[in-house]
Amino acid sequence: MHHETVVSVSRMRALDHHAIASGVPGRLLMEVAGHGAFRFLSRVRTSDQPITILTGGGNNAGDGFVVARYCAAAGMSCQVLAVAPVDSLPDGDTRKNASLLEAFSVPVATCDPEALVRCLADSDIVVDGLLGTGLSGDVREPYRAVISALNGSKRPVLSLDIPSGLCGDSGHVLGSAVHARWTVTFGARKQGLLIGDGPAHTGEVTVVPLPFPPDAWTTSP
Ligand SMILES: NC(=O)c1ccc[n+]([C@@H]2O[C@H](COP(=O)([O-])OP(=O)(O)OC[C@H]3O[C@@H](n4cnc5c(N)ncnc54)[C@H](OP(=O)(O)O)[C@@H]3O)[C@@H](O)[C@H]2O)c1
Known part of the structure; x- marks a missing residue:
């Protein structure tokens, strides 16, 4: 198991590529990754x-x-506020997963300041999928303003992989960073979660293992 393994951003990328x-x-x-974060969220x-x-x-x-998608499938009320509009996303896995939400009747709205304030006010938990490694x-x-509104809202935040705004390598806040109550990190802990400003921003850190072939850990640079 690799729950204790700590990786740099480039090492994580190499593991993904491998x-x-x-x-x-x-x-x-x-x-x-998303399913693991959903399972944590439901707990x-x-x-x-x-x-x-x-x-x-x-x-x-x-x-x-x-x-x-998993929230909707489980009958949980959820809404997405997208800073980057879905039709601006490049073709790829992210866009495919965004498009799938229609079939699950998940509302996806543009993250303008008004919608953000309204949604934050009546949210249970806010999931931070703004910026990762x-x-x-x-x-x-507008990410800086969104992070500032989120931190100001005092809603409990679950950050995906790393709180948005934190450098995955140094743990430094790059201008502004989310204060999470929980961070669900994927594959292995990123070193920035553990050093610099990391510990003050991550809250409780949980690792969701990814299905890497066993030799990925020994053969990747
Ligand atoms: N296979 C997988 O499922 C898999 C693999 C690896 C990672 N991940 C997940 O994805 C994350 C890494 O994904 P990623 O490399 O696509 O990057 P990302 O962390 O999702 O961030 C990339 C996005 O951030 C924007 N961005 C970069 N610097 C910015 C800044 N200073 N201010 C505002 N926006 C900025 C980029 O826009 P511009 O391009 O316009 O700069 C781009 O839209 C990981 O943390 C993890 O959560 C998933």
Whole structure:
């Protein structure tokens, strides 16, 4: 088991690439990640208020769309607020998972300031699928404003993989970062969760194992 393994962002990317090159579809990795986060979410949920899922434009958002699908399938009320509109997403796993939500009747709205304030006010838990390990440089608008509204709302936040705005390698806050109550991290702990500003932002960290071939851990650089 690799619950205690700590990886850099590039090592994590190498593990993903190795798995995909070995025939494990990237879409399957996203499914397992999102399902694991959903299972954690259903354990810590405290009320019937809706789950709000905030998404950005990368694979971290894809994980969030999978969480939304499982919430809907389980009969939980949920809504997605997308900072990057779904029709602006490049073709790929994230977009496919966003498109699937229609069949599950999950509302996906644009994350404008008004919708954000309204949704945060009546949410149970907010899922942070804004920015993951693909973050580079200081968080830009409108993400910065969304993070600030989220932190100001005092809603309990479950961050996917890493709190948005935290550097996965150094643990430094890149301009602004989500304060999570829980972080469900995928495959292995990212080193930024454990050092720098990481521990002050992650809340309780749980690892969801991904279906990597066993040799991925020894052969990836
Ligand atoms: N197979 C899988 O399921 C799998 C594999 C690996 C990772 N993941 C998940 O996906 C995450 C990594 O995915 P990813 O590499 O696609 O990246 P990401 O963490 O989803 O972030 C990429 C997105 O963030 C934006 N971005 C980057 N820097 C920014 C900044 N400073 N301010 C505002 N926006 C910024 C990018 O926009 P621009 O391109 O416009 O800069 C892009 O839309 C992981 O944390 C994990 O959650 C899933």
